[in-house]
Amino acid sequence: MKIWTEKYRPSKFGEVFGQRDIVKKVKALAENGNMPHLLFSGPAGIGKTTLALVIAKEMFGENWKGNFLETNASDERGIDVIRNKIKDFARTKSVSTEFPKIIYLDECDSLTREAQQALRRTMETYAGSARFILSCNFSSKLIDPIQSRCAVFRFKPLDKEEITSVIDNIAEKEGLKISNDTKNALFDVCDGDVRRVINTLQSCAVLNKDIGPETIYEVSNFARPKEIDVVIKMALNRDFEKSRNKLLDIMLTNGLSGLDIIKQLQAEIIKLDVEGKTKLEMIKLCGEAEFRLVEGSDEFIQLEALLASFGLLQ
Ligand SMILES: Nc1ncnc2c1ncn2[C@@H]1O[C@H](COP(=O)(O)OP(=O)(O)OP(=O)(O)O)[C@@H](O)[C@H]1O
């Protein structure tokens, strides 16, 4: 059985969901043949690698593999390995095409500043025979000289309508039964990340082709939004102990980390029906707790403090 993210990976521009403006512009650049270096930035699972592969497939046809090098900046030990790999690849002529070869470098934001300087020189050295497509989650981590050498494209998480099209497409081909409630649950769980949608669907389909919202939550390390809502309301009513126990229980049954929980708390607070100012305070408190967790504070102490401070708001 093939993994669905590969089975359903688009191989033509027309098959990419969402990212409409980007696809349109990139398609024009690729067809023109004189493509500049590109920089794709954005969160995980929304089509960066996919679009780079589509460009290669559309420009080079069946010979694309000979003209396309994919390497991952964070896997390779240092920029030297990358440079040698790039050098070996770029110094031979493109196979059966006059377009330059394409080098796709994933996770560029994990390169140190020195490595980025080296990359910048490499990009210049081989600009005649190869084009670079760089990919990263945060373009702000890249040095300016790299950004200014590339046409920058910021990918966005897919919206609900676009995610629904992804789901419908797979449901039809795999014979899945998916209600609107299930689609809503999938959207909650995936945050616009197509890879996560597809993986979740495949895990559910192994159990049953008729997929209910419960199954989505079960396979995806995600607490049911209703339960999180209960925790928040208890905390606001100063039912501190109950709210803390419930939160602990949710974390343990769903295998959630403190950071997962804070994201979910925040999402529920936004939907909450409370006074405007209270809501703003709560969101601010979530941000502070999140920061402390990222810095390495104790999860449980920070989450308890967060619930306690909700109680002190009203
Ligand atoms: N916009 C999209 N349209 C259709 N399928 C998509 C799209 N984005 C992602 N996918 C699906 O999700 C899988 C993963 O996407 P991709 O490898 O392009 O993610 P990425 O943006 O490069 O993420 P990462 O930052 O983690 O590398 C693809 O194989 C494809 O099946």
Ligand SMILES: [Mg+2]
């Ligand atoms: Mg990728």
